[in-house]
Amino acid sequence: MLHTKVPHIEEIIGDAIKKAQQQEKPQMVSVVERMDQMDPFQFLYAGQSIDRHRHFWRSAEGNFTMVGIGSARTMRSSGSYRFTELQQSWNTFLEGAVTYDEYGEKGTGIVALGGFSFDPEQKNHHPWESFPASQLTIPAYLLTNKGSLSYLTSNFIIFPEDHQKQIIRNWGDQKEQLFMEKPYSSSVPVRVDEKEIEPEQWKQTVQQATEDIKRGVLEKVVLARELRITFDNTVEIEPVLKALSETQQNSYIFAFESEGEYFVGATPERLAKLENQQLISTCLAGTIPRGDTEEEDKRLGMELMYDPKNRQEHQFVVEMIKEAVEACSHHVEVPDAPVLYPLRNLQHLYTPVKAVLDEGFTLIDVIERLHPTPALGGLPQKKSVEYIRYHETLNRGWYAGPVGWLDDRNNGEFAVAIRSALIQGDEASLFAGCGVVEDSDPQAEYEETAVKLKPMLSVLGGY
Numbered sequence: 001m002l003h004t005k006v007p008h009i010e011e012i013i014g015d016a017i018k019k020a021q022q023q024e025k026p027q028m029v030s031v032v033e034r035m036d037q038m039d040p041f042q043f044l045y046a047g048q049s050i051d052r053h054r055h056f057w058r059s060a061e062g063n064f065t066m067v068g069i070g071s072a073r074t075m076r077s078s079g080s081y082r083f084t085e086l087q088q089s090w091n092t093f094l095e096g097a098v099t100y101d102e103y104g105e106k107g108t109g110i111v112a113l114g115g116f117s118f119d120p121e122q123k124n125h126h127p128w129e130s131f132p133a134s135q136l137t138i139p140a141y142l143l144t145n146k147g148s149l150s151y152l153t154s155n156f157i158i159f160p161e162d163h164q165k166q167i168i169r170n171w172g173d174q175k176e177q178l179f180m181e182k183p184y185s186s187s188v189p190v191r192v193d194e195k196e197i198e199p200e201q202w203k204q205t206v207q208q209a210t211e212d213i214k215r216g217v218l219e220k221v222v223l224a225r226e227l228r229i230t231f232d233n234t235v236e237i238e239p240v241l242k243a244l245s246e247t248q249q250n251s252y253i254f255a256f257e258s259e260g261e262y263f264v265g266a267t268p269e270r271l272a273k274l275e276n277q278q279l280i281s282t283c284l285a286g287t288i289p290r291g292d293t294e295e296e297d298k299r300l301g302m303e304l305m306y307d308p309k310n311r312q313e314h315q316f317v318v319e320m321i322k323e324a325v326e327a328c329s330h331h332v333e334v335p336d337a338p339v340l341y342p343l344r345n346l347q348h349l350y351t352p353v354k355a356v357l358d359e360g361f362t363l364i365d366v367i368e369r370l371h372p373t374p375a376l377g378g379l380p381q382k383k384s385v386e387y388i389r390y391h392e393t394l395n396r397g398w399y400a401g402p403v404g405w406l407d408d409r410n411n412g413e414f415a416v417a418i419r420s421a422l423i424q425g426d427e428a429s430l431f432a433g434c435g436v437v438e439d440s441d442p443q444a445e446y447e448e449t450a451v452k453l454k455p456m457l458s459v460l461g462g463y
């Protein structure tokens with residue numbers, strides 16, 4: 001891959017066509033432009049007229065947003081080698097690619113966005129039939145907003161038989177569509193039905209899990225449940241994402257499309273971030289609601305900090321992440337005790353893990369080693385995933401799986417897709433889980449998941 005200054009587009013496309021003819025294969029060209037700040041929700045909406053395959057990502061700090069429209073290349077893989085296979089597809093894709101970029105900002109140029117299902121061995125596909133076990137898309141157009149600046153990346157796949165003028169005309173037309181200011185819907189349809197899936201059976205499974213933990217079958221397992229909602233009309237994702245961005249502090253806001261359906265969420269849980277070989281992972285587990293007053297909020301925070309059950313739930317995550325990070329990096333820093341991580345509806349225990357990634361490892365390698373952490377799966381890792389596969393009545397699909405992005409300079413960030421919903425036309429499935437340890441009480445865990453459903457419920461026509 002090559003990073004050079006942007007010459008005229010005619011020249012860029014002309015050169016790519018010549019190269020495609022000489023090498024008798026398509027050529028990938030990426031062009032980055034800087035522009036006035038663009039409303040990402042407007043861009044997302046306008047993009048629909050070009051391609052419904054759209055992706056959205058906003059960092060937890062809220063100062064970095066990406067919107068992907070269409071696909072220059074979509075890479076998919078399944079089975080137990082899905083991480084390695086995707087890494088290979090990505091490397092092959094990058095080999096012949098040329099980037100024209102004057103700015104060198106992270107998250108511009110050749111970027112892939114996508115995610116992985118929780119468990120590639122899961123045989124039940126309902127309601128996730130539209131989502132593959134993993135999918136990374138290099139969008140045709142990518143808007144990157146960083147602070148007050150916006151960048152537009154256009155990714156072209158140039159074929160030997162392409163005509164320079166036509167490519168450029170088409171590009172101009174599509175850009176015009178992307179920047180057209182059309183008003184987008186600001187409301188979400190009305191909820192007409194809401195069904196909790198087997199809540200009593202779920203509590204029994206939690207009870208069973210505590211007994212299995214006491215018997216030493218495993219140490220911790222995260223059990224999830226589902227809420228199915230029906231609306232009076234098709235749900236558009238722009239107002240949902242906008243409302244999540246406005247209401248969910250300290251959370252990654254995301255949407256990924258597959259076959260016309262959208263997986264959307266506001267997750268606080270980072271899996272791994274890599275920037276210039278600096279690696280950050282996060283242990284987030286252990287939960288209590290926010291208080292109505294400042295005093296109550298503080299009291300609840302302290303209760304969480306000193307609660308042995310929640311500390312144990314959290315500590316399992318710290319130990320596993322530390323070990324996994326140590327195996328592929330150096331200068332690993334882990335604080336001795338967690339701090340509180342406040343969200344709108346609840347607070348968590350939080351421990352950051354910082355390190356420098358060893359040469360030869362990639363972000364995808366790190367994700368493969370970490371997923372699933374005991375905040376989503378349990379401990380031991382393999383046993384808990386099998387336990388979930390056997391005992392959970394729902395199919396998690398991409399819920400609790402890694403979602404995020406990476407660029408061609410080994411920068412990127414993946415979060416774990418919790419506090420999320422699968423939107424299918426005028427219906428949606430919402431998911432929430434909780435860490436079950438020896439001392440878990442099924443009713444209390446049920447109530448914890450109810451609070452975890454709130455972020456999505458509140459923007460899907462609810463309270």
Ligand SMILES: C=C(O[C@H]1C=CC=C(C(=O)O)[C@@H]1O)C(=O)O
Nearest residue numbers: 285286287375418432433434435
């Ligand atoms: C599995 C979920 O939350 C995890 C993340 C933070 C706290 C958790 C807990 O305290 O149980 C869970 O491990 C979810 O929200 O669906």
Ligand SMILES: [Mg+2]
Nearest residue numbers: 286287434435
């Ligand atoms: Mg918990």
